[in-house]
Amino acid sequence: MTLKGDPDEALVARIGRGDQAAVQSLVARKLPRMLQLAQRMLNDAAEAEDVAQEVFVRAWKQATAWTPGAARFDTWLHRVALNLCYDRLRRRREYSMAEPPDQVDTGPAPDRGLLAADTGVRVTAALAALPDRQREAVVLCHYQDLGNIEAASLMGISVEALESLLSRGRRALRAALADLRE
């Protein structure tokens, strides 16, 4: 994937002028996407909502000063969301040094259907158990459907390093979920 053209550029310009229809459109397009990113990275619905909301607080400020060409707006949103997620993951680690670690949330979540509940719980736990950078690579490429160049750029690594993280992450997931395939 190349970084040419930003499909959100015109929309962001309209938001900068206060166009409420453009605001509604961006929220419809990006809020579920940011919520999913934060949910997969943090495995905590409440924290994911906080992150998604904060991403948009910053997006509204950015929209009035957005300079096309430096980065796609969607990529910028991902960068903001990932920074916020890593802030929270860092705080968790600091907290867990003083307190016993929380159990992985295996309770029901809104994105799991009844028939897929068991698999969903297992996949959620397997994703949560991945090292942060492997989880980030899998989330960006599989769930956020970013191309390898864009994902690597977001993570500040080469496409080769991204491929390595993806391979290791998916291999760990396959091992953790091996019994589901039997």
Next chain:
Amino acid sequence: MMDAQRFEALADAHGGLIARWPAEVQDDAFAWLAQAPEAAQAVLTDALALDEALDVLRPPQPSAALRDAVLAAAPRQKQTWSLGRWLAGAGVGAALATASVAGVMIGTQVSTAPAEVSDEAVMSASTDDDWIVLPETESQS
């Protein structure tokens, strides 16, 4: 250069759908699939099983409360006074003043209800060309 090892490495990293692999390797991958269909298909099937397990997690839907909070923080239209609107307002004011004087004069003879300018009338006097521009900026990364 595509071979069995590279094909497997790509499936390991990017999953069982060649269409989701990096664009620059897709042609070679499809060519390899045609060249060694059984082995290549087995690799894809194996990778696809993990894709399908991951896809059990559906995208979470934002709550109404979250959506409302996000929308409430968005830049919105601001009612401000421009020269044209000021003149229009001055005109309304002058008319009201005239009406008041007339009312006082007439009021000596006839009792009248107090005149009011409705919210609707005030709103219709405004234009749509003034918007909040947030002063803060944030560096792009």
